[in-house]
Amino acid sequence: MSQMSLRANFPSDAGIEIVQPKVNMKRNLLKQLSAVAVMALFANVLGASEAPVKASGVKVIDPEVKGEEHAVLTQAPNVPPPITRKHATKVIVNLEVREVTKRLADGVEYVFWTFGGDVPGSFIRIREGDQVEFHLNNHQDSKMPHNIDLHAVTGPGGGAASSFTAPGHSSQFSFKALNPGLYVYHCATAPVGMHVGNGMYGLILVEPKNGLPPVDREYYIMQGDFYTVGKYGEEGLQPFDMNKAIDERPTYVVFNGAVGSLVGDKAITAKVGERVRLFIGNGGPNLVSSFHVIGEIFDNVYQEGGVLPTQHQVQTTMIPAGGSAMVDFKVEVPGTYILVDHSLFRAFNKGAIAMLKVEGPENQIVYTGKEVDAVYLGKAADKSDSEKRVAELKAAVAEEIKGNPKIATLTKEIQMEKGRGVFMQTCFVCHQVNGEGIPNQIPPIAKSDFFEKMTDEEAIHTVIAGRTGEVVVNGKKYNGTMTPLNYLSDDQIANVLTYVRNSFGNQGGVITAEQVKKVRATTAPVVANQFE
Amino acid sequence: MKAIRLTLSSIALPIMLWGGFAFASSNAPAGMALIDGGVFKPLFRSTADFKEVAVKPFYLDVLPVTNEQYLQFVRANPRWQRSAVKRLFADESYLKHWAGDLELGTNASPDAPVTFVPWFAAKSYAQWSGKRLPTTAEWEFAAAAGYTSADGETDVEFKRALLAWYASPAQQLANVGAGRTNYWGVHDLHGLVWEWVADFNTAMVTGDARGDTGLDRQLFCGSGSISARDVSNYTAFMRYGFRSSLKADYCVHNLGFRCAKDL
Numbered sequence: 001m002s003q004m005s006l007r008a009n010f011p012s013d014a015g016i017e018i019v020q021p022k023v024n025m026k027r028n029l030l031k032q033l034s035a036v037a038v039m040a041l042f043a044n045v046l047g048a049s050e051a052p053v054k055a056s057g058v059k060v061i062d063p064e065v066k067g068e069e070h071a072v073l074t075q076a077p078n079v080p081p082p083i084t085r086k087h088a089t090k091v092i093v094n095l096e097v098r099e100v101t102k103r104l105a106d107g108v109e110y111v112f113w114t115f116g117g118d119v120p121g122s123f124i125r126i127r128e129g130d131q132v133e134f135h136l137n138n139h140q141d142s143k144m145p146h147n148i149d150l151h152a153v154t155g156p157g158g159g160a161a162s163s164f165t166a167p168g169h170s171s172q173f174s175f176k177a178l179n180p181g182l183y184v185y186h187c188a189t190a191p192v193g194m195h196v197g198n199g200m201y202g203l204i205l206v207e208p209k210n211g212l213p214p215v216d217r218e219y220y221i222m223q224g225d226f227y228t229v230g231k232y233g234e235e236g237l238q239p240f241d242m243n244k245a246i247d248e249r250p251t252y253v254v255f256n257g258a259v260g261s262l263v264g265d266k267a268i269t270a271k272v273g274e275r276v277r278l279f280i281g282n283g284g285p286n287l288v289s290s291f292h293v294i295g296e297i298f299d300n301v302y303q304e305g306g307v308l309p310t311q312h313q314v315q316t317t318m319i320p321a322g323g324s325a326m327v328d329f330k331v332e333v334p335g336t337y338i339l340v341d342h343s344l345f346r347a348f349n350k351g352a353i354a355m356l357k358v359e360g361p362e363n364q365i366v367y368t369g370k371e372v373d374a375v376y377l378g379k380a381a382d383k384s385d386s387e388k389r390v391a392e393l394k395a396a397v398a399e400e401i402k403g404n405p406k407i408a409t410l411t412k413e414i415q416m417e418k419g420r421g422v423f424m425q426t427c428f429v430c431h432q433v434n435g436e437g438i439p440n441q442i443p444p445i446a447k448s449d450f451f452e453k454m455t456d457e458e459a460i461h462t463v464i465a466g467r468t469g470e471v472v473v474n475g476k477k478y479n480g481t482m483t484p485l486n487y488l489s490d491d492q493i494a495n496v497l498t499y500v501r502n503s504f505g506n507q508g509g510v511i512t513a514e515q516v517k518k519v520r521a522t523t524a525p526v527v528a529n530q531f532e
Numbered sequence: 533m534k535a536i537r538l539t540l541s542s543i544a545l546p547i548m549l550w551g552g553f554a555f556a557s558s559n560a561p562a563g564m565a566l567i568d569g570g571v572f573k574p575l576f577r578s579t580a581d582f583k584e585v586a587v588k589p590f591y592l593d594v595l596p597v598t599n600e601q602y603l604q605f606v607r608a609n610p611r612w613q614r615s616a617v618k619r620l621f622a623d624e625s626y627l628k629h630w631a632g633d634l635e636l637g638t639n640a641s642p643d644a645p646v647t648f649v650p651w652f653a654a655k656s657y658a659q660w661s662g663k664r665l666p667t668t669a670e671w672e673f674a675a676a677a678g679y680t681s682a683d684g685e686t687d688v689e690f691k692r693a694l695l696a697w698y699a700s701p702a703q704q705l706a707n708v709g710a711g712r713t714n715y716w717g718v719h720d721l722h723g724l725v726w727e728w729v730a731d732f733n734t735a736m737v738t739g740d741a742r743g744d745t746g747l748d749r750q751l752f753c754g755s756g757s758i759s760a761r762d763v764s765n766y767t768a769f770m771r772y773g774f775r776s777s778l779k780a781d782y783c784v785h786n787l788g789f790r791c792a793k794d795l
Contacts, residue, residue, distance in 0.1 A: 111700060140625070143698075143786060144774065145773055145776075145777030145778075164777050165777060166774070166777040166778055166779075166782055167784050167786065168625055168783075168784050169777075169782065189773050189777075190770070190773040191769040194769075237700075239696060239700070242695075
């Protein structure tokens with residue numbers, strides 16, 4: 001039976017009180033009742049008040065819990081004060097869900113879905129062992145139902161099913177904070193990614209029984225990625241873009257719900273010599289953060305929000321989506337420290353920048369500031385061995401070319417090799433592999449008196465324009481048609497003719513692409529490749 | 533009283549004219565549109581559910597029920613007056629935006645859809661008017677139509693308008709009929725209020741049943757997307773989510789209803 005129907009059927013002040021953990025349910029009724037009486041009295045003496053109601057209609061009392069208080073909720077970057085009490089208590093948390101239109105960047109508005117009216121949601125601070133009575137109130141103007149999954153909750157869904165709440169309604173559930181640590185909470189209503197993508201996340205700190213080491217300042221920072229239809233900086237009320245969210249291509253990556261939420265006048269502050277602790281969360285929904293403070297080194301990192309300082313002297317700590325970290329460091333030198341997601345295009349192009357301003361006296365031993373500003377030219381960098389060898393070879397080639405200008409562009413061998421490729425693709429079908437042609441049909445180009453007498457220009461023209469009509473080659477008459485090959489490039493024609501001029505026993509020179517280009521310019525366009 | 537009567541006739545007439553004009557050939561009752569039958573594919577299903585649900589032809593109200601129409605119902609059925617209603621059937625928010633038992637006041641425009649009404653009252657209203665509430669399958673089938681075809685999936689303009697509404701903040705309720713009609717000639721299925729359906733509580737099984745069917749987990753966290761027919765169809769996700777957050781006595785500011793009728 002769900003909490004909601006429970007509420008309707010059993011008012012919270014109804015039912016008898018039974019101490020659940022101590023009772024063996026197989027005991028007989030008499031024993032049970034006497035235990036109830038004793039424990040109820042005990043509970044009253046200790047000041048335990050209204051206990052959670054179980055589905056059976058009886059209240060379950062946690063003997064460890066003394067007293068009752070309302071949780072102090074704070075808005076980022078503020079954090080509730082450390083817990084000083086040395087015992088577990090009942091903590092009542094009232095969190096209101098609101099759908100609000102707020103600034104995402106200058107000139108850019110967005111409909112945020114929030115826990116407490118802002119992104120990230122209110123910071124909740126409790127102590128290990130506390131019994132939390134959680135009230136989730138969905139504002140009556142909300143368009144959507146919402147719920148909350150607190151990663152600090154031990155139980156299915158982290159409270160999601162029990163806190164599922166229609167607009168204008170309120171849900172209540174209770175949990176015992178068994179595990180200390182810094183936990184993310186978020187909405188888990190379908191479509192979950194969209195609810196989280198609209199800003200429905202925050203942090204709940206469950207302090208260890210002995211507390212965290214004292215520091216001078218504590219701040220609450222939470223990263224999130226946002227997906228808008230308009231591109232970065234495009235003004236107006238921007239709708240959510242589901243496709244960008246699915247593709248994980250955020251338009252904005254920001255700290256505390258907006259570009260510039262922690263810069264300038266809104267920067268977090270500290271004084272020289274103070275120790276600063278940051279409670280950092282990452283709501284996602286998609287990105288993992290490379291959290292870094294430019295100009296500081298984290299003395300202690302409570303990796304992934306656990307309760308042990310797992311690492312010291314850390315430059316950048318990774319914060320998974322739906323995860324957190326606690327870091328602390330002592331600020332030694334005044335100035336402005338930039339907090340970034342060091343996945344840098346998020347910082348400088350999507351908004352993931354915040355500022356910590358530190359005031360106080362300079363400390364020249366730790367950091368001097370700029371001492372000298374002078375002109376510096378430096379000598380050219382030394383060349384590597386490979387670069388030296390290449391330079392020598394180039395000089396040798398240049399020397400060779402000087403004495404033999406024909407090799408200035410391409411050697412005949414290279415041209416012939418390339419020309420052979422063209423021949424074997426284009427010409428050999430008719431002229432045959434060795435240039436002997438086909439008797440009575442295709443004239444030979446091997447040892448051909450006709451071909452030898454041709455000028456370079458005539459040969460080039462024949463390739464480009466083709467040739468039709470009677471020719472006499474080595475005393476034999478041929479009367480056929482050669483296809484125009486004007487689709488071949490200048491280089492290809494130069495190469496293939498050079499190949500033919502110097503193959504099959506022919507002796508000839510080199511034909512250059514420059515020559516081909518000239519002939520092509522004076523050749524009338526052929527009716528486009530009619531034989532192809 | 534006179535003013536209210538005038539208002540009623542001034543809205544009733546255009547509705548009847550309009551309905552008669554558009555559906556003269558279908559013989560649909562006044563103010564209703566004929567929805568041809570077809571096949572509805574539920575967004576969420578487990579292996580135990582049907583992949584497709586046949587929807588028989590039915591009539592659906594062209595417009596959501598208005599405050600003025602609901603006032604008529606309350607007049608005729610005093611047990612549904614705000615001060616007389618049984619708490620079992622309507623929570624504390626019942627008609628909270630009305631000025632009194634039989635007075636709309638400034639916060640409830642006569643032509644705006646009635647809201648802050650529970651499922652019990654919607655069902656009772658439908659019976660009183662000789663109709664019934666549409667089923668989830670019927671409602672979703674009718675609402676799946678775009679502006680120009682029965683399949684809104686292919687209607688780019690329709691999808692854009694749909695997404696724009698879901699992404700916009702809740703606002704003062706507009707009057708019924710302001711939105712563009714869909715393929716079936718029905719107004720305001722999207723973009724005005726959520727609407728009760730007869731079987732709203734089948735979207736998700738709650739409580740004890742979760743262990744044996746696993747159904748209720750579908751809308752939470754990761755499992756919410758696993759069995760969804762069309763993951764990108766998040767407007768449908770939201771409607772299912774909304775319905776499953778309800779109980780039959782809930783009265784919500786943006787939840788109204790319209791009626792259906794068999795042929």
